[in-house]
Amino acid sequence: MTEIQALATLGGAIALGGGLAGSAIGIAMAASAGVATISEEPGQLRNVIVLASLPMTQSFYGLIILIMILTVVLPGLPASGGAGLGVLAVGVIGGMAECFSGAYQGSVCASGIALLPKTKGGILTTSMMLAVFVELIGVLGLVFSVMTLSILNLM
Numbered sequence: 001m002t003e004i005q006a007l008a009t010l011g012g013a014i015a016l017g018g019g020l021a022g023s024a025i026g027i028a029m030a031a032s033a034g035v036a037t038i039s040e041e042p043g044q045l046r047n048v049i050v051l052a053s054l055p056m057t058q059s060f061y062g063l064i065i066l067i068m069i070l071t072v073v074l075p076g077l078p079a080s081g082g083a084g085l086g087v088l089a090v091g092v093i094g095g096m097a098e099c100f101s102g103a104y105q106g107s108v109c110a111s112g113i114a115l116l117p118k119t120k121g122g123i124l125t126t127s128m129m130l131a132v133f134v135e136l137i138g139v140l141g142l143v144f145s146v147m148t149l150s151i152l153n154l155m
Contacts (some may be wrong), residue, residue, distance in 0.1 A: 007084030008077055011091025012069035015145070018095025019062020020062045022102025022138075026055025026109070033110035041117040047124045048116065051109040054131050060100035061142040065094045068146065082155060087145050097141025105134040 033046035068087070069087060077083050112127025149155045 002079065002084075004077060004079065004081075004084030005074055008069055008074055008087035008091075011088035012066035013091070014088070015065035015069075015091040015094040016059075016062040017096065019058045019060070019065075019098035019102065019138075022034075022099035023055050023057075023059040024098075025103040026106025027060070027102075029103070029106035030055065030109035030113055031118065033113040037113050037116050038054060039151050044116045044121060047121050048113055050124065051113050051127055051131070053111050054128070054135070055102040055106045058098040058133065058138045061138050062095060062098045064142060065091065065145050067154070069151070071114075073149055077154065083152070086120075086147070090145050094141050094145040097144070098138050101134055101138035101141065105131050105138075106145075108134055 030052035031048075034052050037044050037048055069091065073087055077087070108131045109127065112123050112131070115123045115127075146155070
């Protein structure tokens with residue numbers, strides 16, 4: 001593996017790592033609120049599981065970026081120049097988008113979970129809609145990564 005390929009692979013790994021970290025932080029925050037909610041009202045378990053699982057998707061977005069880099073970008077990567085550094089930068093940006101999106105989506109979900117008993121579950125749909133706004137940043141991180149790799153003629 002050349003240095004250029006190593007940089008590109010590192011970029012993909014960072015994208016996946018950011019997605020995994022963001023998902024773990026987000027799920028932990030939401031699940032923590034879920035434990036308190038379930039202790040107060042055990043009938044909210046289904047709603048807690050729905051909201052607490054939402055930040056998990058950022059892990060998949062990071063994985064998609066990694067797979068794209070390994071299967072599409074890496075085989076056609078030029079043997080010289082700054083292409084490896086460019087792919088690394090794309091991976092860092094994608095990883096940051098997934099990390100922050102997952103973590104802050106967990107915060108939104110935790111707030112919704114905390115209000116489930118008070119609203120008798122009525123806040124579920126609104127909480128999910130608000131969490132989708134934060135999810136969009138993760139989706140955009142994936143889309144912008146694909147667009148950037150395409151603009152750089154690496155895909």
